[in-house]
Amino acid sequence: MGWGKRSILSAAVTVVCAVTVLGASGTAFAAPKPTPGPTPGPSASPTPPPGKDLEQVREKLDKLYHDAAVATDAYNAAEERSKQQSATIVALARKIDQGRQRLAGLRDQAGAAAREQYRTGGMPPTAQFLLSDDPGQVLDGAGLVLQGQRATKSLIGELARTQKQLQDYADAAAEQWKKLDTERTAKAAARKRIQQQISAAEKLESELEKKDKERLARLEEQAALKAQTKWLDTGILKKVHGAASAQGEKAVAFATAQLGKPYVWGAEGPESYDCSGLTSQAWAAAGHPVPRTSQEQWKQLRHVDIKDMRPGDLIIYFDDASHVAMYVGDGAIIHAPRPGRTVTVAGAGSMPILGVVRPDA
Template identity: 75%
Template sequence: MGTGKRGLLTAALTVVCAASVLAAPGVAFAAAPSPLPTASGSPAAPKPSGSPAAPAPSGSPAAPTPPRDKDLERVRRQLDSLYHDAAVATDAYDAAEEKAKKQSAEIVALAKKIVEGQEKLKAMKNRAGAAARSQYRTGGLPPIAQFLLSDDPGQVLDGAGLVLQGQRAARSLLGEMARTQKELREYAADAAAQWKKLEAGRKAKAAAKKRIERRIDAAEKLESRLEKKEKERLAELEQAAAVKAQTAWLDTGVIKDTAGKASTQGEKAVRFATAQLGKPYVWGAEGPDSFDCSGLTSQAWAAAGHPVPRTSQEQWKQLRHVGVEDMRPGDLVIYFDDASHVGMYIGDGAIIHAPRPGRTVTVAGAGSMPILGVVRPDA
């Protein structure tokens, strides 16, 4: 990407940020600087928070930071930390929810197998009972006894063949009954194990929910202590941090040669995500009226006919990784070392994502947060 085009893009993103608070308030965790890509295309680790700031260009001394801005900057970083913790807990909540759905479905399937097995066993018992009643009617005599006592040995011999067939059928029936009873015991044991897993998942989900609510409540209380002008200035600082990170990322030239065209499914996923702009972030939500970050990306690709894992961490684990320099619209950009956030790349260095509580689905700079990597659902 040339300097002129990059400057236009940076300016455009800055205008978007200033006009509708997209790049910064829309960014969940913009406190940390965006990692610069290495020669291999992978993002480098961000500098420690204690690293000294880069020196100002010669001839342009840095303006002193107002004392109140320093306080607000600390607030901004506190908010970023709280919302990041909430995002991690949200991923745990979503994962527990997804597991609960699968385990519930498995329990239902096992219950159906148990019912079918019980009906099958009942039918076999009826057949065994009918055979026993038939034997009772003949006096229960073995074929040799019937041969010795009969006035028609030929008839007895014919009947003996039938009896032998009946005995083989009875042994087969007993064997089948034993197998069915064993299967029923196994189904019941599996169902009990799934119930235990489901209960453990419910506890994990409840714990994640409490943690989310505590972090969000703490963040909201922190913000509520600010005056109107302080909130406005905080928003400006968030915007500035996001724009600075995005500009630094673009200046690396990482997307200079990126001209990948979206696949047909990728275009559908981008259209779906774009249609959700302005809808509120709600943790654990996957539409249609609200979304969390991975709820948006998973539903976008489901709408494109290519389901992906529900959480950002599983998307990072299970989907194919591609270099940042090779990403194309529809790819998913995974953020932070713990893969706790995800957005959808839409081209020209931008993403659509659901940022955090109190914000809406928005457009932001792809480099406004530390990039862990990029995955391609339809690779």
């Protein structure tokens, strides 16, 4: 994306995080004053009800969605391994088919050689010389017989080698099938964990009244804003001046075009994404494929210091590398946050940063 368009991103960032927070360090965080509500009558139930303290609810939701993100990464990893194993099995099946065809051809040759030996009686060259009416002709043919014997020996050796190759391919395919079955089990377990965590979170939110949901949304925004302020107060943004590479601009342009699309766990687009689905597809669109999961992106891609990051780099979050976002400049990221949310712009420091990786190092 051309960086003459930064104002567009800055405007989006303003809506999400506030210009004063994203643009300058040293800004103090202040929670908005609560709006006084009507005094409940004697029969009114207490708000919030016992056990439904909204800050505790927010923390519980954060944990549920974080656990769902961890399970999603496990699901995505198992899915990637399953794809690789399936491709390996297909390749082995082709080799087995080719080997069987070759073996059939070799057996035909062996059968022809056996039939020819039967017609000649299987008589050795010396006996044929002594019994022949034309010893000269036998001598002329003796060389051909020896060549035939050597060819037969070679044929038998080729048959044995081909049979061994087929057995090796079959054994390898069986091993891949075992691994594939293991990954299917892992995927099913991860899917179950994801669904349990998301269902628990949705149930928790559904029990809130409308006004409590609105207060909860404000609490989430305030928590993100407070974290972003703390990050900026370190003065880190004053040190970040990296310019996007050509591929980085393409990746940012792709991510920007996905704004507003829903988060769906396991999704890689084009209509919905999870966090690493968005970043992996953005970099694939830029012509530089990266690992599918946030954990593998953290493991395999080059780490860079935060002060050296540039638009297009990926920021990995939480100690377990369970979330990833794309840095787009001006202290902002684009990411797919969690179920119930859409691809959006947020502050780069709004979550605990594990580190930064660069796909096109």
